[in-house]
């Protein structure tokens with residue numbers, strides 16, 4: 001077990017019992033080659049109308065029985081930093097987060113201006129997630145991602161002048177042309193910033209169907225190299241004072257993202273905007289994927305929900321356990337096949353079984369050894 005606790009004093013019961021709001025902002029200036037998210041690069045003229053419709057979706061949800069003032073709000077995308085301060089204000093005005101809420105906005109360094117960050121900090125935004133991916137030009141190029149000289153430095157200055165010290169850096173490893181040295185240098189550079197991030201998300205590059213990367217076989221990642229990079233990430237992050245708390249997420253003591261943690265521990269959250277997913281009132285649902293369809297439905301005063309599933313009994317328990325399995329909280333020992341201990345995939349932590357480093361690399365295989373209880377609810 002990692003002795004650095006990314007969870008720190010976070011009250012896990014409160015987090016798992018909390019209510020979060022996810023707001024999807026589906027606009028980007030260019031599309032990265034690996035990206036399969038719901039985002040559009042030719043619709044910036046629609047941002048204002050989209051935000052108004054988002055807000056009406058939130059106001060509508062506020063009339064539902066499940067609604068509570070959110071303890072976490074997460075604006076993700078897409079590129080939420082393409083919004084202006086007034087638009088963020090409209091969303092938070094509609095959302096009415098609780099006074100102690102964690103409020104995160106995902107930003108691309110290029111659009112993280114000082115004016116924007118100061119403005120959103122005044123509105124109560126207290127956490128920023130920066131999409132950096134790599135510090136190496138040729139690696140970004142291999143990912144089909146644009147970068148601008150000095151953009152990250154300017155974004156970090158903006159965070160500093162706005163007094164936002166709680167920020168995440170997203171990294172991706174396994175891109176074409178990336179050597180192990182490139183990855184190590186990128187990670188160390190980020191960890192050595194004058195004010196280092198409180199949180200690091202390091203994702204293995206995945207090939208999503210329908211993306212330009214999927215068609216470009218010579219840029220597909222190598223599994224063994226990715227496993228090696230993961231182990232390097234764990235070693236370096238631990239050395240620099242970060243503890244892992246979910247397979248792809250590490251944080252300084254107590255700086256785990258409460259919003260994501262709540263989702264992984266079975267908490268309730270409402271997703272608004274196109275393609276947003278929700279878990280409320282015992283159901284999992286997803287909004288219409290296309291921005292046009294979403295705007296049409298909400299504009300007509302209808303629900304944007306495209307799919308809905310009621311999870312009960314063993315199926316529900318299985319899903320909850322598979323999510324928790326990927327976290328440092330782990331799953332009850334009684335719900336996992338004993339063989340995971342003999343195979344070095346999990347270790348005991350009190351009544352819980354938690355993935356070892358090897359287990360984290362083989363988490364999908366471990367998930368198949370979960371034995372979810374039939375009836376009893378795990379929540």
Ligand code: SF4
Nearest residue numbers: 028031032035077078
């Ligand atoms: S910035 Fe993020 S959401 Fe936008 S295209 Fe790139 S990966 Fe996709």
